[in-house]
Amino acid sequence: MPEIILSINAGSSSVKISVYKTPEDNSHVPTQLAEATIEGLTAPPARLKYERGDEKIKGKELENVKSQEDGFRYILDHLTKDKGLPELAQKEDIRFTCHRVVHGGDYPRSQVIDQETYHHIEELSDLAPLHNAPALTIVRAVTNILPHAKNIAYFDSSFHNTLPDYICTYPIDQGVAKKNKLRKYGFHGISYTFIVHAVSSYLKKPADQLNIIALHLGSGASACCIKGGKSLDTSMGLTPLAGLPGATRSGSIDPSLMFHFTHSAGKPSRSSSEKMHITEAEEILNKNSGWKSLTGTTDFGKISSSNREEDKLAFNIFVDRVLNYVAPYFTKLNGEVDALVFAGGIGERGDKLRQAVVQGVKCLGFALDEKKNGTPVESAVTNISASDAKYRTLVVQTDEQLEMARGVLVDKDRFVGKK
Ligand SMILES: Nc1ncnc2c1ncn2[C@@H]1O[C@H](COP(=O)(O)OP(=O)(O)O)[C@@H](O)[C@H]1O
Numbered sequence: 001m002p003e004i005i006l007s008i009n010a011g012s013s014s015v016k017i018s019v020y021k022t023p024e025d026n027s028h029v030p031t032q033l034a035e036a037t038i039e040g041l042t043a044p045p046a047r048l049k050y051e052r053g054d055e056k057i058k059g060k061e062l063e064n065v066k067s068q069e070d071g072f073r074y075i076l077d078h079l080t081k082d083k084g085l086p087e088l089a090q091k092e093d094i095r096f097t098c099h100r101v102v103h104g105g106d107y108p109r110s111q112v113i114d115q116e117t118y119h120h121i122e123e124l125s126d127l128a129p130l131h132n133a134p135a136l137t138i139v140r141a142v143t144n145i146l147p148h149a150k151n152i153a154y155f156d157s158s159f160h161n162t163l164p165d166y167i168c169t170y171p172i173d174q175g176v177a178k179k180n181k182l183r184k185y186g187f188h189g190i191s192y193t194f195i196v197h198a199v200s201s202y203l204k205k206p207a208d209q210l211n212i213i214a215l216h217l218g219s220g221a222s223a224c225c226i227k228g229g230k231s232l233d234t235s236m237g238l239t240p241l242a243g244l245p246g247a248t249r250s251g252s253i254d255p256s257l258m259f260h261f262t263h264s265a266g267k268p269s270r271s272s273s274e275k276m277h278i279t280e281a282e283e284i285l286n287k288n289s290g291w292k293s294l295t296g297t298t299d300f301g302k303i304s305s306s307n308r309e310e311d312k313l314a315f316n317i318f319v320d321r322v323l324n325y326v327a328p329y330f331t332k333l334n335g336e337v338d339a340l341v342f343a344g345g346i347g348e349r350g351d352k353l354r355q356a357v358v359q360g361v362k363c364l365g366f367a368l369d370e371k372k373n374g375t376p377v378e379s380a381v382t383n384i385s386a387s388d389a390k391y392r393t394l395v396v397q398t399d400e401q402l403e404m405a406r407g408v409l410v411d412k413d414r415f416v417g418k419k
């Protein structure tokens with residue numbers, strides 16, 4: 001009998017939930033029944049996008065949805081009330097819930113969320129202040145509302161377990177580093193796993209032979225150097241703050257900057273609560289920096305099409321910081337690159353940004369077909385390279401929910417029997 005999988009992706013500015021049915025055969029291909037996205041949590045009012053077959057809702061404004069948990073509750077209600085989705089007429093129909101958890105510490109793969117895993121994820125919350133705590137509010141809501149469903153955590157950090165020691169070690173006192181587990185972890189790994197699978201089937205090349213420079217550019221943005229299908233380097237670090245700037249995040253800055261920014265940097269922030277213990281410095285760099293601090297908006301679509309000086313500056317900063325990773329990753333891969341991949345909300349929809357980034361690495365042999373780049377992407381993988389480009393540039397419509405649902409089918413036996 002087909003079973004229902006609810007796949008939940010709590011991003012820093014959005015909640016995306018997809019509903020799948022398990023296949024009748026032994027394939028690892030779930031069938032998507034519906035997909036709901038609530039975007040704009042950092043630029044209210046939040047908006048709903050819903051797709052089930054031909055039924056589509058686009059941009060419905062939601063006044064009372066302010067957090068990832070509100071978003072989850074709204075979507076669950078919407079799904080169970082949707083008469084066109086008889087497979088999910090009642091909450092009890094849901095057998096598996098997958099949760100995207102950004103920081104998984106040393107967990108090398110997905111885990112059933114029991115008390116031990118829950119507490120471990122909670123302990124890691126301080127290292128992903130915009131993510132782990134909101135994801136756990138959803139886990140708690142699921143435990144209350146759907147007590148019969150099996151909760152499984154998929155970690156953004158697991159994909160980067162292959163980082164070599166010379167890349168994930170920070171040059172600081174190693175006693176302190178080991179005791180406090182201070183190292184580069186890296187994130188967006190569920191998306192990078194999807195990208196590897198998608199590019200592998202698009203190019204008909206085995207995943208373990210693929211070399212990719214991948215850019216996941218959304219509210220949070222990161223770059224990943226993928227060698228032989230595995231993470232060799234990535235721009236995020238101990239936390240998702242490092243590397244590229246984002247909607248509300250500064251990205252990498254001189255670590256001393258905070259000492260000069262405010263003297264109360266080390267004090268608990270006003271929003272420190274039982275759920276989130278962060279200092280004023282962390283609050284400033286995670287929640288009050290990035291595009292929001294430069295331009296007043298977190299909407300990179302608006303920034304890209306604006307002529308205001310502050311928007312142009314933000315755009316140029318992003319292009320510059322992205323380029324700071326592309327050429328070094330190209331050399332780390334010895335120039336043997338199957339594709340430069342753009343993904344995430346900005347990577348998939350930001351044609352102007354793609355154009356500027358690719359222009360910046362033109363000397364390496366990347367070039368875009370302007371028409372293909374300017375056409376909204378529709379398939380999972382779209383080749384936007386110019387016909388005479390030496391290297392391929394692809395846009396991948398990443399789907400973290402699908403990647404997690406596939407994981408359930410692959411690992412079902414491991415989950416069964418464990419509560
Ligand atoms: N047309 C567009 N051009 C560039 N950026 C866009 C466009 N539409 C949306 N975006 C940006 O995509 C980002 C959201 O990306 P997404 O990956 O969905 O976010 P999250 O990190 O919450 O998962 C937002 O910063 C939004 O402004």
Ligand SMILES: CC(=O)OP(=O)(O)O
Binds near residue numbers: 187188220221
């Ligand atoms: C890890 C991270 O920054 O995720 P998101 O882009 O979804 O906020």
Ligand SMILES: [Mg+2]
Binds near residue numbers: 011218219
């Ligand atoms: Mg995201």
